[in-house]
Amino acid sequence: MADFDLPLLDFDLFHNGTPEERLQLGEALVESFIKHGFVRLRNHGITDEMVQNIWKWEKKFFAMTEEQKLKIYHAPGPDPQRGWSKKGLETTSKLRKENYVGVDKSKTTLLDEKEHFDCGPKEETQFPNLFPDEDLPGFREFVYEYFEAAQNVCLDIMRACEVGFHMETGTLVEKCIPAASELRMLYYPEVAVETLKKGLIKRAWPHTDFGIITLLFQDGLGGLECEDRRKPFSFAPVPVNPGENVMVVNTSDTFTRWTNKVVTGGLHQVNTPPGLQNQQDGSIPERYSSVFFFKAHRGASVGPIKHFVTEENPAHFPDITALDFHREMTKILY
Numbered sequence: 001m002a003d004f005d006l007p008l009l010d011f012d013l014f015h016n017g018t019p020e021e022r023l024q025l026g027e028a029l030v031e032s033f034i035k036h037g038f039v040r041l042r043n044h045g046i047t048d049e050m051v052q053n054i055w056k057w058e059k060k061f062f063a064m065t066e067e068q069k070l071k072i073y074h075a076p077g078p079d080p081q082r083g084w085s086k087k088g089l090e091t092t093s094k095l096r097k098e099n100y101v102g103v104d105k106s107k108t109t110l111l112d113e114k115e116h117f118d119c120g121p122k123e124e125t126q127f128p129n130l131f132p133d134e135d136l137p138g139f140r141e142f143v144y145e146y147f148e149a150a151q152n153v154c155l156d157i158m159r160a161c162e163v164g165f166h167m168e169t170g171t172l173v174e175k176c177i178p179a180a181s182e183l184r185m186l187y188y189p190e191v192a193v194e195t196l197k198k199g200l201i202k203r204a205w206p207h208t209d210f211g212i213i214t215l216l217f218q219d220g221l222g223g224l225e226c227e228d229r230r231k232p233f234s235f236a237p238v239p240v241n242p243g244e245n246v247m248v249v250n251t252s253d254t255f256t257r258w259t260n261k262v263v264t265g266g267l268h269q270v271n272t273p274p275g276l277q278n279q280q281d282g283s284i285p286e287r288y289s290s291v292f293f294f295k296a297h298r299g300a301s302v303g304p305i306k307h308f309v310t311e312e313n314p315a316h317f318p319d320i321t322a323l324d325f326h327r328e329m330t331k332i333l334y
């Protein structure tokens with residue numbers, strides 16, 4: 001099979017291009033979402049400085065002692081995740097049980113080798129955020145600054161999708177205000193090749209995310225893989241683009257529902273990084289990544305939007321609220 005090639009688009013055209021360029025950008029974005037469930041963007045609106053600060057704060061956060069992190073421990077449950085989740089808590093393999101051929105899931109759980117920090121919007125009152133204010137002053141302020149920037153980029157991507165789908169302006173954006181997104185910082189500890197070879201642990205098992213779209217930055221090590229849809233459930237590495245500020249965007253389950261399967265969520269996993277896959281012993285280095293799960297506002301319906309319901313493509317999903325859908329999905333993870 002020819003090399004897998006994930007489109008890399010210049011998002012600046014959406015803001016500063018001619019009307020034709022704006023339309024072309026919107027259409028190319030939608031085309032990549034339909035074809036791959038993924039796209040890569042340059043000039044996306046998150047500055048180089050902010051990306052460097054993400055890495056700086058992630059390193060500081062995960063370097064805290066277990067005792068410090070336990071002060072903001074996330075208690076598993078169906079509600080949106082807040083604070084620190086330790087290794088082994090969230091299990092992505094539970095989301096796609098049907099895809100694990102040859103694994104007896106009644107005898108074993110396929111675990112994720114990762115820990116993470118999650119938080120919601122600054123204005124959050126329903127599901128309060130948890131911050132290590134005493135142990136890590138300045139962290140909360142940075143996280144909120146990045147949250148706001150990422151939320152704005154996502155709203156712009158929704159505007160570009162409205163253009164690309166030839167939809168009425170505001171149809172997607174109005175379902176995303178007020179913000180209910182989740183920012184996640186991820187740490188994958190160094191792991192022995194021997195452990196990975198047993199096949200029961202992966203950095204993240206194949207899954208789709210629950211929101212509308214997910215923004216992702218990965219460090220220079222890599223390991224994120226997206227489905228190569230020419231052969232279902234086969235995966236190709238998402239390149240790391242050293243020295244260039246590239247954002248990865250994948251479509252998620254809410255988008256599948258809104259678009260009535262015109263777009264389907266991008267299936268992905270975190271695997272042994274490219275270049276290390278033939279390593280027979282020793283260990284795979286630690287890895288950091290940053291994920292922003294862009295969500296619909298909690299009361300918005302995640303049922304199909306009229307624009308995507310036709311005689312040939314009748315509604316595939318019921319009208320339930322974004323919060324009910326989120327709870328349904330999070331429950332599966334634990």
Ligand SMILES: O=C(O)CCC(=O)C(=O)O
Nearest residue numbers: 186204218224270289291
């Ligand atoms: O770390 C990554 O590259 C991906 C993480 C991910 O897929 C998730 O947290 O949903």
Ligand SMILES: [Fe+2]
Nearest residue numbers: 207208209268
């Ligand atoms: Fe994911």
